[in-house]
Amino acid sequence: MRMSHAADLWWKNAVIYCLDVETFFDGDGDGCGDFNGLAQRVGYLDEMGVTCIWLMPFYPTPDRDDGYDITDFYGVDPRLGTNGELVEFLRVARDRGIRVIADLVVNHTSDKHPWFQSARSSPDSPHRDWYVWRDEPPADGPKGVVFPDQEKSLWEYDEKAGQYYLHRFYKHQPDLNVANPAVRDEIARVLGYWLHLGLSGFRVDAVPFLLETGGALDAEDLPDPHEYLRDLRAFLNRRNGEAVILGEVNLPYPDTMRFFGDEDGDELTMCFDFIGMQRLYLSLARGKAAPLAEALRERPEQPKDTHWATFVRNHDELTLDKLSEEERQEVFEAFGPEKRMQLYDRGLRRRLPSMLDGDMDRIRLVYSLLFSMPGTPVLFYGEEIGMAEELSVEGRNAVRTPMQWSDDDNGGFSTADPEKLPAPMVQGEFGPEKVNVVSQLRDPDSLLSWMKLLIRRYRQCPELAWGRYEVLEHDAESVLAHRADQDGGTVVAAHNFADEPVDVTLRLDRLEPGDRLVDLLSDGTTPVEDGEVRLSLGRYGCRWLRVVKPGEVFVP
Numbered sequence: 001m002r003m004s005h006a007a008d009l010w011w012k013n014a015v016i017y018c019l020d021v022e023t024f025f026d027g028d029g030d031g032c033g034d035f036n037g038l039a040q041r042v043g044y045l046d047e048m049g050v051t052c053i054w055l056m057p058f059y060p061t062p063d064r065d066d067g068y069d070i071t072d073f074y075g076v077d078p079r080l081g082t083n084g085e086l087v088e089f090l091r092v093a094r095d096r097g098i099r100v101i102a103d104l105v106v107n108h109t110s111d112k113h114p115w116f117q118s119a120r121s122s123p124d125s126p127h128r129d130w131y132v133w134r135d136e137p138p139a140d141g142p143k144g145v146v147f148p149d150q151e152k153s154l155w156e157y158d159e160k161a162g163q164y165y166l167h168r169f170y171k172h173q174p175d176l177n178v179a180n181p182a183v184r185d186e187i188a189r190v191l192g193y194w195l196h197l198g199l200s201g202f203r204v205d206a207v208p209f210l211l212e213t214g215g216a217l218d219a220e221d222l223p224d225p226h227e228y229l230r231d232l233r234a235f236l237n238r239r240n241g242e243a244v245i246l247g248e249v250n251l252p253y254p255d256t257m258r259f260f261g262d263e264d265g266d267e268l269t270m271c272f273d274f275i276g277m278q279r280l281y282l283s284l285a286r287g288k289a290a291p292l293a294e295a296l297r298e299r300p301e302q303p304k305d306t307h308w309a310t311f312v313r314n315h316d317e318l319t320l321d322k323l324s325e326e327e328r329q330e331v332f333e334a335f336g337p338e339k340r341m342q343l344y345d346r347g348l349r350r351r352l353p354s355m356l357d358g359d360m361d362r363i364r365l366v367y368s369l370l371f372s373m374p375g376t377p378v379l380f381y382g383e384e385i386g387m388a389e390e391l392s393v394e395g396r397n398a399v400r401t402p403m404q405w406s407d408d409d410n411g412g413f414s415t416a417d418p419e420k421l422p423a424p425m426v427q428g429e430f431g432p433e434k435v436n437v438v439s440q441l442r443d444p445d446s447l448l449s450w451m452k453l454l455i456r457r458y459r460q461c462p463e464l465a466w467g468r469y470e471v472l473e474h475d476a477e478s479v480l481a482h483r484a485d486q487d488g489g490t491v492v493a494a495h496n497f498a499d500e501p502v503d504v505t506l507r508l509d510r511l512e513p514g515d516r517l518v519d520l521l522s523d524g525t526t527p528v529e530d531g532e533v534r535l536s537l538g539r540y541g542c543r544w545l546r547v548v549k550p551g552e553v554f555v556p
């Protein structure tokens with residue numbers, strides 16, 4: 001396919017890497033990761049093949065929700081550095097051709113934010129209507145607390161204000177009122193500020209909640225929340241034509257489509273595929289391709305120039321909320337049977353390698369899927385080396401431990417005393433003595449080397465990420481086989497979810513006599529006979545194959 005397309009719509013063939021500056025690399029030895037440290041590690045990310053870094057919140061914060069509770073949308077938390085150091089990091093990333101996006105958390109602020117402090121101080125405060133107030137919690141307001149272990153209600157009474165305020169998340173995170181035009185203007189100003197400093201877009205936190213205003217102001221509710229999202233997108237692209245907004249929208253597929261702006265594609269540039277992610281785990285638990293295959297068949301085609309973002313794990317609990325109760329129990333049983341591994345009755349506070357008992361074939365299979373399935377892959381730091389969680393750390397923070405660079409003290413993350421670190425290092429078989437960057441860089445058989453190979457091939461084959469795809473029919477129930485076609489190029493991928501080897505025969509239409517399939521992850525060529533190809537896959541085996549025409553010279 002035409003590489004110029006892939007370069008233009010960069011987000012459709014990107015490799016996005018999510019990290020928290022706080023836990024990535026400590027450049028000044030005080031125990032906390034910082035922008036200086038991150039700048040030193042940009043080369044590592046570039047050499048791995050990362051094309052876009054997603055920064056988790058780095059803004060000033062009381063840090064009661066790992067930085068998702070913000071007190072100044074225009075600043076850098078002093079623990080992480082200064083605005084100047086952030087800009088230096090952006091320059092280093094730019095020199096490597098890496099784009100940077102950041103979390104935009106504007107559903108709420110911290111209750112310590114000066115806007116909220118002003119709002120609660122008096123009904124006449126200019127910021128009063130920046131939040132959502134009610135005399136009584138409304139019977140018909142939004143339902144469902146997000147953190148059921150901590151919160152019982154979405155409304156909290158504030159003594160000083162003499163009213164209740166809406167908080168979708170923790171009570172220390174009052175929701176901003178986007179029905180108020182002054183709030184919408186301010187959000188645009190925040191976007192504009194960071195775009196001007198050189199960001200290429202945002203991962204927008206909790207989009208469905210952001211658009212909802214709690215029914216508190218009745219007549220003043222946003223008449224059409226999606227019009228607001230359209231306005232935001234238009235503003236973004238007026239300021240920077242290549243900037244993107246990648247939305248956290250964990251809803252069924254048809255509802256998620258609305259956040260792309262349906263067929264117009266004029267709202268979010270990208271949406272995470274939460275459904276496909278959850279079905280992937282069901283497939284893994286069952287050793288059968290069907291759940292994931294069904295998700296891929298059901299997944300609506302994204303509107304032109306927008307894209308799905310695929311992922312295996314992120315910084316939150318592995319949410320399984322869109323599976324049925326029985327399906328969720330199946331996954332719990334397979335990958336997190338103990339209560340201490342589970343969270344909010346809907347998810348697992350674990351990373352992949354420990355869930356798969358360190359089975360390297362199976363771990364490789366999952367990342368091969370991630371990079372070959374249609375959509376833009378998003379990695380969470382440490383996935384590339386197979387980091388696991390530390391269950392002694394509370395809640396979701398179990399998966400947010402410091403990056404493991406080497407087998408030195410603190411995993412080479414920091415030279416400070418261990419008690420100064422933002423979280424303890426992982427202990428045991430997945431700790432830095434066994435799992436770290438330095439040793440994997442030297443080992444051609446490491447997970448990191450595998451990841452690099454996958455990324456290289458993924459970038460060479462944009463058909464995979466954004467071609468027209470088709471899940472192929474066959475009779476091996478453990479195998480997911482799909483093909484991706486774009487501008488005359490065809491790539492076929494096959495993945496075996498079972499613990500034992502399997503052979504599968506695939507029918508490949510629209511191929512011509514003499515066409516052959518060349519393996520992209522190993523050596524080998526397989527002839528296509530009468531439009532059919534027979535493939536062998538090892539236990540948890542995977543193959544990517546490019547269709548090569550007779551006489552065509554193939555350079556991998």
Ligand code: GLC
Pocket residue numbers: 065068069105169205206248315316
């Ligand atoms: C999103 C984030 C999560 C955070 C919450 C509140 O769901 O992914 O980490 O706690 O929003 O901002």
